[in-house]
Amino acid sequence: ILNVEQSPQSLHVQEGDSTNFTCSFPSSNFYALHWYRWETAKSPEALFVMTLNGDEKKKGRISATLNTKEGYSYLYIKGSQPEDSATYLCAFIIQGAQKLVFGQGTRLTINP
């Protein structure tokens, strides 16, 4: 059974601080990794789709890195703002598959 682990499960950060959290996945047969942001009472929204080892993607104050050899991805948020409060989901897919496997999410709360 393929398993994706996200840590920590929840995180409280002071406004203005930077933070990061982890998505761990099986490294064999890796094909792609997705990050989604899910704000309360809204729909999940895609942040990044990553495929290459060593890849780094950035969208505003949010960036992500990927290490496919050791099976992890980091999501960084620089200078956290209240609107960053959300659950961040990662999902990975192996070669030959059509289905994403989701982690349980990291719930981020930004304290003003």
Add this chain to the structure above:
Amino acid sequence: DGGITQSPKYLFRKEGQNVTLSCEQNLNHDAMYWYRQDPGQGLRLIYYSQIVNDFQKGDIAEGYSVSREKKESFPLTVTSAQKNPTAFYLCASSIMAGPLNEQFFGPGTRLTVL
């Protein structure tokens, strides 16, 4: 506005009744998906459809059925055979099925079986 709609937002049903959850998209996407979320777990795939008139089982298809008669619609029926149907259900779509295509999600339906 382009997007995915799910209705209703909240649904209550008595045990033993079948119930159908609606999912409509106007994004002209070929692929559509149904996920289930339970507390403390990641989204789990119930069914997906790569194209009209075609669908495949996901990881937890037992007790569920779907149809894909139109490109924009992918309704999910929760049957009485589903042992634990109370959950939050999310519908999603992508331009095509495939690992590199981001998925666009609807707002979800919370089903409670009494």
